[in-house]
Structures are given as structure tokens and as C-alpha cells.
Amino acid sequence: MWMDLYQAVTTEGGRYVQGGTCTTVGVAGLVQSGGFNSFSKRFGTAAAGLLEAEIVTADGRVRVVNECNDPDLFWALKGGGGGTFGVVTRVTLRTHELPNSFGAAWGQVKARSNEAFARLIGRFIAFYEQTLFNPHWGEHVHFRPDNTLEIDMISQGLTPEQTLATWQPFFDWVKASPNDFDLVSPGAWAWEARTWWDIDKRSSLFVRDTRAGAPRHHAWGKGDQGEVGIFLHGYDSLWLPASLLQKDRQQSLANALFAASRHQMVRLHIGKGLAGAPPEVRAAARHTATNPAVADAFTLVIIAEGERPPAYPGYARPDLDLAAARKNAHDIDLAAAELRKIAPNSGSYVSESNYFNRGWQQEYWGEHYAKLRSIKSKYDAEGLFFVHHGVGSEEWSADGFTRLL
Ligand SMILES: Cc1cc2nc3c(=O)[nH]c(=O)nc-3n(C[C@H](O)[C@H](O)[C@H](O)COP(=O)(O)OP(=O)(O)OC[C@H]3O[C@@H](n4cnc5c(N)ncnc54)[C@H](O)[C@@H]3O)c2cc1C
Known part of the structure; x- marks a missing residue:
């Protein structure tokens, strides 16, 4: 792990x-x-x-x-x-x-009307492009249907003062319109990078694995607790190209994010797109089998919803609300469709993607797919290894046991 x-x-x-x-x-x-x-x-x-x-x-x-x-x-x-x-x-x-410091910025901005929320999204996009679109800043921001912008960003290589100074203009802009926005628990700071995963020094941020025999350092982030054993109703993701951050396209990006957020919460996973990274980092990504679109995307968008507690066989829990689950799945489709209008065929990250993605070969690997397929044939001609929507899986039935081609 x-x-x-x-x-x-x-x-x-x-x-x-x-x-x-x-x-x-x-x-x-x-x-x-x-x-x-x-x-x-x-x-x-x-x-x-x-x-x-x-x-x-x-x-x-x-x-x-x-x-x-x-x-x-x-x-x-x-x-x-x-x-x-x-x-x-x-x-x-x-x-x-190791950089000297890792940091974070956090808070929620609650807009009091749809109009104010649309304006807030536009302002955040402009702020992102001007100030955060660089190697220092990664995930996450969430745009929620209840007109809330949730900030959960992570930084590297900035002092605590620099981290706070980066965000102050945005927080000030929000605070200047109290009739439109409510700013809840804003903050930004940085810490010695070496302590980032040290669960003794940052014990308030981790859930320890207390099972007998677990190593002392085994733990997961409290912020990730919601994903533990989640039963997903639906899931989709797509990369957004950095060209959408150009000044003359920011408004259409903001409009699409607003439209998508009417259906479901939209999360930007900013570290999962490498536009804004140093040139050698982007070049190194292009030298791998990942869809080259990753090097030109400024973020991966993930739209997903599910429910807890876990739904394991034999694990006591209330019955699933199938109607609610199907509605969520449909809303996720609608939200993703709004973003695909401005970013058609922009690709998707294989490991965090829609299980039902029909164009998976192109979406996950782009121009690399043909080469991957020939490497698969060379090293595994009989198809011993099979994965749902993995390279070469179109030759097999859905369960991987019957060859179709
Ligand atoms: C809660 C959660 C959080 C996540 N967070 C992130 C994240 O922050 N960043 C990110 O990039 N992705 C993230 N992912 C996605 C993650 O990258 C994939 O799920 C990844 O495949 C997990 O790797 P694993 O080794 O745990 O493999 P598994 O989930 O066990 O397996 C994934 C695939 O890899 C294969 N595999 C595993 N081990 C081997 C091996 N030794 N040799 C050959 N094949 C192998 C399996 O057969 C399977 O096909 C997350 C997923 C979850 C569920």
C-alpha cells in the first residue's frame, strides 16, 4: 500500500x-x-x-x-x-x-441564489487560472447543487504565509458581497512536508488501523472515510482541457459547471490533469501509455454518488433505496453530459471512470490503444489475463471466459 x-x-x-x-x-x-x-x-x-x-x-x-x-x-x-x-x-x-512544505486551503462558500452561484463559479475559474494554475496546487473543489463551493485544495513548496496570501484575495472577494455569499470556516496554511504522512504528528487527520497485527503506521485519511466501503449508484469522469481556461472560454466553462451542478455535485480533481505542470513532467507523462490527453488537461472531473454504510454480503444494513440510487445514476449522466458539450471526447482516467463507458479504448488510452493491443497480443496471445474494459477485453465475453473474436 x-x-x-x-x-x-x-x-x-x-x-x-x-x-x-x-x-x-x-x-x-x-x-x-x-x-x-x-x-x-x-x-x-x-x-x-x-x-x-x-x-x-x-x-x-x-x-x-x-x-x-x-x-x-x-x-x-x-x-x-x-x-x-x-x-x-x-x-x-x-x-x-522532498519539498520543504505541503499545505492546504479549505472552506465553503454558500451562494444565496443561483445567480450568485453562477457568478462565484466564474470568479473561481478566473482566480484558478491567474493564481493556482501552476505546479504548487492540486485537488479538490466541489460545486454542489445546493449552490455551495467547497474548497479542499492541497499545495506543495509554499510557506504558510505564501499559502495564506495566495487565497486571501479570493476570500476577500467573497467577503465583500455578504448579501450574496456566506464564507464558512475559510483557511490556508502549510506544514513541514516530512510530517505529511506521519500519523503520530498528524494524528487528528488519520484513522488508524487498529486491527491486531496491523503495522503501527497503517492509517487512512479522515477525509477519505466516506469512500470506505461506499456502494456507488453511478460514476463518471472526464478530463477538461486547459484550453477551456483561456479568457474567452472561461464563461462557457463556468456555465457548463453551473449547468452540471444543477444535477449532481461536480468535483474537480486538479492534480489529475497535468496542464500547468513543469514541461518535463508533462513530457514524462506523454512517454507512458496513459491517454496523452492527460498532459493537456487542467483537471479530471469526477461526478459520483453512492451510499454508506457498506453493502457487503452478511453485513447488516438498511435495504438499498433503489429508486434513489437510479435517480442518482441518471443525474450523474445528465451532469456529465453538460460537461461533454464543451469537452467532447476529452478522455477519462481508467482507474476512476464509468464502468459502462462505451468508448473506453479511446477514452482511457487515446492514440496509444492500437500499440497496447499489439503488446497484449505479443505477451498474452491466449488471453490468460482479462479485465473489464482492459486492453484486449473486447475479444472476450463480459465474464472473460468465452473468446468472441
Ligand atoms: C477509495 C479509493 C481511492 C482511490 N484514490 C486514488 C488516487 O488518489 N489516485 C489514483 O490515481 N487512483 C485512485 N484510486 C484508483 C486506484 O488507482 C485504482 O483503484 C488502482 O487500480 C488500485 O490499485 P491496487 O493495487 O489497489 O489494485 P486493485 O484495485 O487490487 O487492482 C486494480 C487492477 O490492478 C490489477 N493488479 C493489482 N495488483 C497487480 C499486480 N501485482 N500485478 C498485476 N496486476 C495487478 C488487478 O488485477 C486489477 O485489475 C482510488 C480508488 C479507490 C477505491
């Missing part, structure tokens, strides 16, 4: 390794799907940080793949999707110098 790496690399080693935000996500699957966290605008994808992998391929061979050995397979492992090319048994990842 990434928490094991963050403990070893950052808390103990004082370095940085590019992984995922949720500490309980596994390393092997995330690297093979791309892999982002809130610092990806500075360090790129986890896939781009892969230097070497040991993999058992369908023929039973143990291969050590890198830029020199089986470079085609090595490239496919960098974003071509987990469970498709073999069983990865070891990975070697690049580490980076």
Missing part, C-alpha cells in the same frame, strides 16, 4: 515518491493505471516514475523489464492498466527531493 512507501520514503527517508492520495490504495495497480495524488502537478504520474518492474508473463517467464529489456512491455505497464499484461511482483520507483 502507498502508506508503506510514504512511511519508508518520506517519514523515515525524507524523500518523495509519486503515488496516490488514498493511503490504502495498492502500489502495483495504481502504477499500472497511471496514478495521481494532490502533488501530481509537480511530480506527474506514478506510472512515469516507474524505472523497472519484475513481471511474470502468461508464458510463466519472470522478466525484469525497463527501458532496455522488453521496453514495449515496460511501456505498457506504465498506464496500460492492471491485470492485463502479467503479474507484477516488484517495482522500482523514482524518488524526488
Whole structure:
């Protein structure tokens, strides 16, 4: 799990390794799907940080793949999707110098009318483009149907004073219109980066794994608690290209976000689009199997809804409200459609995407799909490894047991 790496690399080693935000996500699957966290605008994808992998391929061979050995397979492992090319048994990842500080900005802005909310979205887009569209800032902002903008942003490489100064103009703009907006619990600050994943020093932000035998450093973020065991009603995602941030397009972007937010909460995962990242970071992402659209997108939008508590077999819980679930799923479709009007065919992140995505080959891998398919045929001609909407899965029935082509 990434928490094991963050403990070893950052808390103990004082370095940085590019992984995922949720500490309980596994390393092997995330690297093979791309892999982002809130610092990806500075360090790129986890896939781009892969230097070497040991993999058992369908023929039973143990291969050590890198830029020199089986470079085609090595490239496919960098974003071509987990469970498709073999069983990865070891990975070697690049580490980076750790920034001095990691920080955050938070708060809620409640607009008192639809008109005020539409204006707020427009103002936030302009503020983002002017001030936050750079390697320092990642996730999240949420636009909610109840006309609330929720700020949950993460920064790297800024002092506490710089972090606060970045946001003060936006907070001041909101406060200047008390008849239109209510600003709730705003704030911004930064901390020593080495303590970011140190659950002893930041115990108020983590839920510890208290099961017998769990390592002391195992924990997940309190902010991620809502995802634990969630039963999803629907889920969709798409990248938004940075061209939408151009001044003459900001209004149509704001209009689309407002229209989408009428149906469902819209979340911008800003670290999951690499426009605004340093040129070498974007170039490294283009050198992987991930859809190259990621390098030109300023954010991944995720629209999803579900319910808790978990719905595991044998786990006592109230019955699912199927009518509400279907309505949510439909609203998610409507919200995503509003954004696809301004960003058609802009791609989607394989690991956080719509299970029912019809254009998945193009959406997840873009121009890379044909090459990935030929690598799949070369290393797994019989189709031993099958994943729903994985490379080559169109040759198989939905359960992966009957060859169709
Ligand atoms: C709560 C939650 C939070 C998430 N947060 C993020 C995030 O912050 N950033 C992000 O980029 N993504 C995130 N994701 C998506 C995540 O990247 C994928 O779910 C990822 O595939 C998880 O990797 P895993 O190792 O846990 O694999 P699993 O979910 O167990 O498997 C995913 C796929 O990879 C395959 N796989 C796993 N291990 C191997 C291996 N050793 N060799 C070959 N194939 C393997 C599996 O067969 C499967 O097809 C999140 C997902 C969830 C559920």
C-alpha cells in the first residue's frame, strides 16, 4: 500500500515518491493505471516514475523489464492498466527531493441564489487560472447543487504565509458581497512536508488501523472515510482541457459547471490533469501509455454518488433505496453530459471512470490503444489475463471466459 512507501520514503527517508492520495490504495495497480495524488502537478504520474518492474508473463517467464529489456512491455505497464499484461511482483520507483512544505486551503462558500452561484463559479475559474494554475496546487473543489463551493485544495513548496496570501484575495472577494455569499470556516496554511504522512504528528487527520497485527503506521485519511466501503449508484469522469481556461472560454466553462451542478455535485480533481505542470513532467507523462490527453488537461472531473454504510454480503444494513440510487445514476449522466458539450471526447482516467463507458479504448488510452493491443497480443496471445474494459477485453465475453473474436 502507498502508506508503506510514504512511511519508508518520506517519514523515515525524507524523500518523495509519486503515488496516490488514498493511503490504502495498492502500489502495483495504481502504477499500472497511471496514478495521481494532490502533488501530481509537480511530480506527474506514478506510472512515469516507474524505472523497472519484475513481471511474470502468461508464458510463466519472470522478466525484469525497463527501458532496455522488453521496453514495449515496460511501456505498457506504465498506464496500460492492471491485470492485463502479467503479474507484477516488484517495482522500482523514482524518488524526488522532498519539498520543504505541503499545505492546504479549505472552506465553503454558500451562494444565496443561483445567480450568485453562477457568478462565484466564474470568479473561481478566473482566480484558478491567474493564481493556482501552476505546479504548487492540486485537488479538490466541489460545486454542489445546493449552490455551495467547497474548497479542499492541497499545495506543495509554499510557506504558510505564501499559502495564506495566495487565497486571501479570493476570500476577500467573497467577503465583500455578504448579501450574496456566506464564507464558512475559510483557511490556508502549510506544514513541514516530512510530517505529511506521519500519523503520530498528524494524528487528528488519520484513522488508524487498529486491527491486531496491523503495522503501527497503517492509517487512512479522515477525509477519505466516506469512500470506505461506499456502494456507488453511478460514476463518471472526464478530463477538461486547459484550453477551456483561456479568457474567452472561461464563461462557457463556468456555465457548463453551473449547468452540471444543477444535477449532481461536480468535483474537480486538479492534480489529475497535468496542464500547468513543469514541461518535463508533462513530457514524462506523454512517454507512458496513459491517454496523452492527460498532459493537456487542467483537471479530471469526477461526478459520483453512492451510499454508506457498506453493502457487503452478511453485513447488516438498511435495504438499498433503489429508486434513489437510479435517480442518482441518471443525474450523474445528465451532469456529465453538460460537461461533454464543451469537452467532447476529452478522455477519462481508467482507474476512476464509468464502468459502462462505451468508448473506453479511446477514452482511457487515446492514440496509444492500437500499440497496447499489439503488446497484449505479443505477451498474452491466449488471453490468460482479462479485465473489464482492459486492453484486449473486447475479444472476450463480459465474464472473460468465452473468446468472441
Ligand atoms: C477509495 C479509493 C481511492 C482511490 N484514490 C486514488 C488516487 O488518489 N489516485 C489514483 O490515481 N487512483 C485512485 N484510486 C484508483 C486506484 O488507482 C485504482 O483503484 C488502482 O487500480 C488500485 O490499485 P491496487 O493495487 O489497489 O489494485 P486493485 O484495485 O487490487 O487492482 C486494480 C487492477 O490492478 C490489477 N493488479 C493489482 N495488483 C497487480 C499486480 N501485482 N500485478 C498485476 N496486476 C495487478 C488487478 O488485477 C486489477 O485489475 C482510488 C480508488 C479507490 C477505491
